[in-house]
Amino acid sequence: xxxxxxxxxxxxxxxxxxxxxxxxxxxxxxxxxxxxxxxxxxxxxxxxxxxxxxxxxxxxxxxxxxxxxxxxxxxxxxxxxxxxxxxxxxxxxxxxxxxxxxxxxxxxxxxxxxxxxxxxxxxxxxxxxxxxxxxxxxxxxxxxxxxxxxxxxxxxxxxxxxxxxxxxxxxxxxxxxxxxxxxxxxxxxxxxxxxxxxxxxxxxxxxxxxxxxxxxxxxxxxxxxxxxxxxxxxxxx
Amino acid sequence: xxxxxxxxxxxxxxxxxxxxxxxxxxxxxxxxxxxxxxxxxxxxxxxxxxxxxxxxxxxxxxxxxxxxxxxxxxxxxxxxxxxxxxxxxxxxxxxxxxxxxxxxxxxxxxxxxxxxxxxxxxxxxxxxxxxxxxxxxxxxxxxxxxxxxxxxxxxxxxxxxxxxxxxxxxxxxxxxxxxxxxxxxxxxxxxxxxxxxxxxxxxxxxxxxxxxxxxxxxxxxxxxxxxxxxxxxxxxx
Amino acid sequence: xxxxxxxxxxxxxxxxxxxxxxxxxxxxxxxxxxxxxxxxxxxxxxxxxxxxxxxxxxxxxxxxxxxxxxxxxxxxxxxxxxxxxxxxxxxxxxxxxxxxxxxxxxxxxxxxxxxxxxxxxxxxxxxxxxxxxxxxxxxxxxxxxxxxxxxxxxxxxxxxxxxxxxxxxxxxxxxxxxxxxxxxxxxxxxxxxxxxxxxxxxxxxxxxxxxxxxxxxxxxxxxxxxxxxxxxxxxxx
Amino acid sequence: xxxxxxxxxxxxxxxxxxxxxxxxxxxxxxxxxxxxxxxxxxxxxxxxxxxxxxxxxxxxxxxxxxxxxxxxxxxxxxxxxxxxxxxxxxxxxxxxxxxxxxxxxxxxxxxxxxxxxxxxxxxxxxxxxxxxxxxxxxxxxxxxxxxxxxxxxxxxxxxxxxxxxxxxxxxxxxxxxxxxxxxxxxxxxxxxxxxxxxxxxxxxxxxxxxxxxxxxxxxxxxxxxxxxxxxxxxxxx
Numbered sequence: 001x002x003x004x005x006x007x008x009x010x011x012x013x014x015x016x017x018x019x020x021x022x023x024x025x026x027x028x029x030x031x032x033x034x035x036x037x038x039x040x041x042x043x044x045x046x047x048x049x050x051x052x053x054x055x056x057x058x059x060x061x062x063x064x065x066x067x068x069x070x071x072x073x074x075x076x077x078x079x080x081x082x083x084x085x086x087x088x089x090x091x092x093x094x095x096x097x098x099x100x101x102x103x104x105x106x107x108x109x110x111x112x113x114x115x116x117x118x119x120x121x122x123x124x125x126x127x128x129x130x131x132x133x134x135x136x137x138x139x140x141x142x143x144x145x146x147x148x149x150x151x152x153x154x155x156x157x158x159x160x161x162x163x164x165x166x167x168x169x170x171x172x173x174x175x176x177x178x179x180x181x182x183x184x185x186x187x188x189x190x191x192x193x194x195x196x197x198x199x200x201x202x203x204x205x206x207x208x209x210x211x212x213x214x215x216x217x218x219x220x221x222x223x224x225x226x227x228x229x230x231x232x233x234x235x236x237x
Numbered sequence: 238x239x240x241x242x243x244x245x246x247x248x249x250x251x252x253x254x255x256x257x258x259x260x261x262x263x264x265x266x267x268x269x270x271x272x273x274x275x276x277x278x279x280x281x282x283x284x285x286x287x288x289x290x291x292x293x294x295x296x297x298x299x300x301x302x303x304x305x306x307x308x309x310x311x312x313x314x315x316x317x318x319x320x321x322x323x324x325x326x327x328x329x330x331x332x333x334x335x336x337x338x339x340x341x342x343x344x345x346x347x348x349x350x351x352x353x354x355x356x357x358x359x360x361x362x363x364x365x366x367x368x369x370x371x372x373x374x375x376x377x378x379x380x381x382x383x384x385x386x387x388x389x390x391x392x393x394x395x396x397x398x399x400x401x402x403x404x405x406x407x408x409x410x411x412x413x414x415x416x417x418x419x420x421x422x423x424x425x426x427x428x429x430x431x432x433x434x435x436x437x438x439x440x441x442x443x444x445x446x447x448x449x450x451x452x453x454x455x456x457x458x459x460x461x462x463x464x465x466x467x468x469x470x471x472x473x474x
Numbered sequence: 475x476x477x478x479x480x481x482x483x484x485x486x487x488x489x490x491x492x493x494x495x496x497x498x499x500x501x502x503x504x505x506x507x508x509x510x511x512x513x514x515x516x517x518x519x520x521x522x523x524x525x526x527x528x529x530x531x532x533x534x535x536x537x538x539x540x541x542x543x544x545x546x547x548x549x550x551x552x553x554x555x556x557x558x559x560x561x562x563x564x565x566x567x568x569x570x571x572x573x574x575x576x577x578x579x580x581x582x583x584x585x586x587x588x589x590x591x592x593x594x595x596x597x598x599x600x601x602x603x604x605x606x607x608x609x610x611x612x613x614x615x616x617x618x619x620x621x622x623x624x625x626x627x628x629x630x631x632x633x634x635x636x637x638x639x640x641x642x643x644x645x646x647x648x649x650x651x652x653x654x655x656x657x658x659x660x661x662x663x664x665x666x667x668x669x670x671x672x673x674x675x676x677x678x679x680x681x682x683x684x685x686x687x688x689x690x691x692x693x694x695x696x697x698x699x700x701x702x703x704x705x706x707x708x709x710x711x
Numbered sequence: 712x713x714x715x716x717x718x719x720x721x722x723x724x725x726x727x728x729x730x731x732x733x734x735x736x737x738x739x740x741x742x743x744x745x746x747x748x749x750x751x752x753x754x755x756x757x758x759x760x761x762x763x764x765x766x767x768x769x770x771x772x773x774x775x776x777x778x779x780x781x782x783x784x785x786x787x788x789x790x791x792x793x794x795x796x797x798x799x800x801x802x803x804x805x806x807x808x809x810x811x812x813x814x815x816x817x818x819x820x821x822x823x824x825x826x827x828x829x830x831x832x833x834x835x836x837x838x839x840x841x842x843x844x845x846x847x848x849x850x851x852x853x854x855x856x857x858x859x860x861x862x863x864x865x866x867x868x869x870x871x872x873x874x875x876x877x878x879x880x881x882x883x884x885x886x887x888x889x890x891x892x893x894x895x896x897x898x899x900x901x902x903x904x905x906x907x908x909x910x911x912x913x914x915x916x917x918x919x920x921x922x923x924x925x926x927x928x929x930x931x932x933x934x935x936x937x938x939x940x941x942x943x944x945x946x947x948x
Contacts, residue, residue: 034741034906035899035902035903111840111842111910113906113909113913114913116842116914117910117911117913117914118917120840120910120914120921121914121918121921123917123918128410129353129356129412130385130410130411130412131353131411145927147927148841148934149930149934172921173839173840173841173921173923174840175841191271191272192272195271195348195350198350199348199350199353199357200354201913201916201917202350202354202438203354203355203357205438205442205917206354206358206438206441206442207360208358209357210358210359210382210409216382216384219386220384220385223386267508365594366585366590366593366647366648366649367622367647367649368511368648425509428508428509429508432508432587435587436587436591436594437594439587439588439591439675440591440592440594440595442675442679443592443595443597443675443678443679445595446594446595447594447595447596447619449619449647453619456621460622504745603822603831603884604859604886605748605822605827605885605886662746665746669745669822669824672824673824673831674828674831676828677827677828677832680828680834680912681832681834683832684831684833684856684884686856686884690856690858694858697859
């Protein structure tokens with residue numbers, strides 16, 4: 001028990017474990033994942049820890065108890081509940097984002113169908129619908145091709161999203177990573193990314209798209225980040 | 238409590254709150270919305286009020302108690318249940334329709350995938366299937382590009398649908414608004430709009446479409462508005 | 475009560491009412507219908523009656539009690555349960571099929587998306603997958619454009635399917651009608667029609683299709699009609 | 712009872728009957744099958760038996776009791792529970808695989824939409840997304856056109872997959888067969904096959920695909936077979 005996190009952090013850790021576990025149901029409900037694919041993590045506020053899904057476990061079997069607590073270098077905190085399991089194979093990428101983007105409180109990764117289709121062409125999703133201007137403030141960009149196993153995926157995410165309005169990046173030939181103020185906000189971004197990836201794909205199959213003027217995109221993004229919802233909190237960046 | 242609606246109206250308001258709340262389940266069941274997107278409103282018969290969804294609230298959390306009562310200028314009725322929340326960010330557009338189309342008792346707005354795809358090309362949906370002739374009496378038209386924040390969306394809806402057989406308008410680069418005799422009728426129009434938007438999109442991907450002669454469209458529309466169902470009530474316009 | 479069907483028929487009628495009511499859940503489960511669209515009927519064995527869905531009633535509200543009993547000329551049997559409601563607006567087409575194809579015990583009509591997309595182009599679905607050879611013995615044919623309101627839809631179905639291996643016909647600009655030994659068999663045909671309509675559409679979007687040799691189609695159809703399942707009963711025609 | 716398997720095998724048989732029965736729910740949950748289509752089998756460890764689904768039975772009615780035990784030549788073991796029913800019409804193909812690929816412990820067959828669409832063009836699925844490199848180590852290959860009724864389907868599967876990294880084969884004009892260490896592993900391969908078949912189809916509809924370099928495919932496949940999940944066991948072949 002000497003290695004367990006101190007009691008002061010425990011409540012915060014437990015809250016994030018519960019939230020991150022529950023949010024995974026949104027990935028299946030929205031059809032963003034199959035089998036054991038995809039993963040969500042959340043930073044534990046006031047600590048240098050984050051919570052992430054275990055590797056290769058069925059969605060039906062996810063529970064707060066088997067979420068895994070990691071330090072910001074991606075190492076499992078020994079002795080914490082769930083620490084007997086391997087964390088998501090994408091843990092290093094999540095950790096890199098948390099280390100390098102302190103404003104980020106949640107990260108989501110999926111291979112959702114339409115977003116991944118754009119990624120397989122290394123093509124940004126053009127901003128031709130107002131919901132996309134609201135949510136992403138413009139195009140959803142493409143990040144580099146990067147092989148799992150070192151920091152190259154994390155570096156690609158951070159390099160693409162730093163200073164960008166979009167909370168989503170299409171990693172070439174791979175899938176989508178989204179960031180948010182917290183895990184729920186990142187999940188929302190993942191849901192909206194697939195929704196606009198699908199709508200814009202289908203729109204373009206039918207003929208030429210009508211662009212939205214840049215000043216209208218700017219106005220929509222500004223309003224949405226400051227007005228929409230019950231507790232508008234402003235954009236991430 | 239002085240600001241609460243008078244007792245005579247209370248029962249009518251409560252009935253519409255219950256109906257509008259329940260109808261939102263049809264949007265998710267039919268796959269027309271994601272996350273907190275989309276909204277339904279219903280006019281309160283015999284009053285100058287309508288009921289609308291709150292802004293940015295999860296579909297699972299919608300209930301009669303948190304539906305919001307507004308006057309026809311789009312202002313929340315102070316002191317009424319739910320009045321501590323912000324109404325849908327599309328409330329001004331709904332209000333504009335109710336003020337200017339007295340025959341309308343319900344309004345629905347979604348970003349449903351296929352309808353929005355036609356909207357991103359500013360292209361009307363051609364009437365090539367009989368279900369579309371039945372329900373919409375011809376093409377589903379496109380309304381102007383309009384920015385949220387003033388009456389321009391409402392004006393675009395009313396200008397496009399006034400005197401038109403269609404109860405649905407594709408707002409350019411945005412999504413679909415539908416109207417109906419009541420909220421349920423507008424929801425039906427939203428469901429049918431996405432259904433025909435999808436079918437006609439897929440049909441055209443496979444090759445040239447066969448048009449329906451105008452006199453057949455007219456005959457189908459007339460019959461459906463007067464004969465179909467248990468209690469035919471005639472078309473809106 | 476004098477107009478009620480005689481007691482000898484009552485049990486048979488009730489059995490078909492229960493079956494036809496329950497089968498409608500397969501239409502929603504398989505995504506073949508939206509709102510109140512689509513309908514199933516079943517012939518009552520040993521009688522000149524059939525049972526059909528009421529017009530414009532929610533799928534959630536369908537029950538054996540509100541199924542409607544009709545004579546083979548499409549008239550509601552007065553005094554029978556459900557006879558206070560209007561039958562499906564497609565009742566005349568079902569009745570025409572039962573009058574003219576005595577081997578048919580069930581009829582299904584839907585506007586399922588992909589089948590209707592082929593119908594909007596008046597294009598038969600080519601037999602390029604073995605499941606289609608098994609089930610339909612070749613292409614799924616197109617029937618004429620016909621307006622609801624007289625026998626022209628029924629005539630088009632019968633003219634297209636009489637002597638044809640296929641149990642499904644794509645009615646131009648309209649949707650699909652399927653027939654079967656009984657209502658369940660016709661529902662299976664409706665499910666399989668949409669499945670092959672979707673698969674072949676998607677296949678052709680990706681490039682040229684590989685045809686199946688006619689002798690292989692014949693062999694597959696013959697085997698499937700005589701061998702597959704627990705109680706093979708042979709093809710309809 | 713003389714023909715029943717000896718008591719030593721009974722427990723092993725029962726375990727596989729339970730697993731194979733339960734796994735069929737994954738086929739419907741993932742949208743890989745319609746009506747009674749598709750089938751799963753699992754080899755009984757330490758025996759010359761395998762367990763397979765009965766022919767033409769509703770998915771809702773599948774249960775451990777009606778799974779069918781077969782010998783490796785595809786004959787039903789007489790006297791065993793379920794032996795009064797006909798096994799899947801694809802039993803001969805499953806048996807051929809078990810006889811000729813001793814490392815295979817599970818076989819799955821579906822007509823899932825997108826995989827079958829590639830099969831109708833006799834076109835391999837190119838490896839352009841990293842999940843496909845992980846799971847299949849390269850392209851998903853096409854097997855020959857083969858008619859049901861003798862060993863030609865089984866021979867086509869074995870000839871295509873022997874020595875191949877892929878655990879899935881697209882049988883021309885037919886559908887997909889997958890193999891695995893056990894039935895669950897083969898089901899995972901079936902789920903992933905449809906997922907990549909859909910994603911790559913949609914990707915290519917939008918424009919040219921970006922290839923993944925062969926050395927990156929090799930690195931991804933090697934890592935995934937040895938590192939991913941809680942109990943990595945290595946690839947099949």
